[in-house]
Structure formats: structure tokens, C-alpha cells
Amino acid sequence: MVWAPLDLLVDLENSVMDYETAHHILLTQGQVPAADPNQFLMRLQTGRPPVPGQVTTILLALKVIFEELREVPTLDRDLANALYQLAGDSRRWYDQGRQQGLDWPPLLDEDLQRIAIAVRSIFADTWHNA
Numbered sequence: 001m002v003w004a005p006l007d008l009l010v011d012l013e014n015s016v017m018d019y020e021t022a023h024h025i026l027l028t029q030g031q032v033p034a035a036d037p038n039q040f041l042m043r044l045q046t047g048r049p050p051v052p053g054q055v056t057t058i059l060l061a062l063k064v065i066f067e068e069l070r071e072v073p074t075l076d077r078d079l080a081n082a083l084y085q086l087a088g089d090s091r092r093w094y095d096q097g098r099q100q101g102l103d104w105p106p107l108l109d110e111d112l113q114r115i116a117i118a119v120r121s122i123f124a125d126t127w128h129n130a
Helices: 006-012 019-029 040-045 054-068 077-099 108-124
Strands: none
Touching: 019 054, 019 077, 040 054, 040 077, 054 077, 054 108, 077 108
């Protein structure tokens, strides 16, 4: 299984991201199970907040994927699965954590909404703003 080291996630915040890198990040951060305990969905599933910069990197990767796949009629199955899990599972584990009394970071709810909107935009081939 491929994975993205945390230093890659943090370094990409301040640089330009290409399609291959964005694709790699979304596949590694958006699939469970994951070998890396610091992977985005694994952190949420285990009741831990994202690593600083992790959501920003995911949102940037989603925007790059959207731009590169505009008007492309089909999506790679692995990418579609990662997108689906990023949008759905992140919300599910956030809500489950809240029900268990976890104190999530204050902006995580909005960040998850932004992720879901970006994923919807990729599937719809039309960018939606929050």
C-alpha cells in the first residue's frame, strides 16, 4: 500500500501541486485501512484530530484533481473510492466522535464540509463554493 509521509503533507501547503502528487495524496489519505496511523481517515476513526496542515493539503489536492479532470467523462475507480471515503467516512467518524464526547478542533466541522463540497464538485464537474 502506498502512503504519504507527513512531511510531504506539510511541505505541499506552500508549493504548487501537480496532478500525480494530488492523486497520490488523495489515495493515501482517503482510504481505510491504512498502514500509516497518521493518515487522515485513520486519525478521525481513532478519535484524533488531523495533523496541522493535513486538511489544507487535502483541499488543495481536491482542487488540483478537479481542475485536471474537468470534462473527463470517467474517473479512476481507486480515486473515486478515495473521494467517496474522504467525503463520507470523515463526516461519519467526526459525528461518531462528537456523540462520544470528543472535543474536535473548532474548524474541523467546516473543513469536512469543504472536503464534501470539493468531492461533490469533482463528481459533478462543476466547482461549488461553500
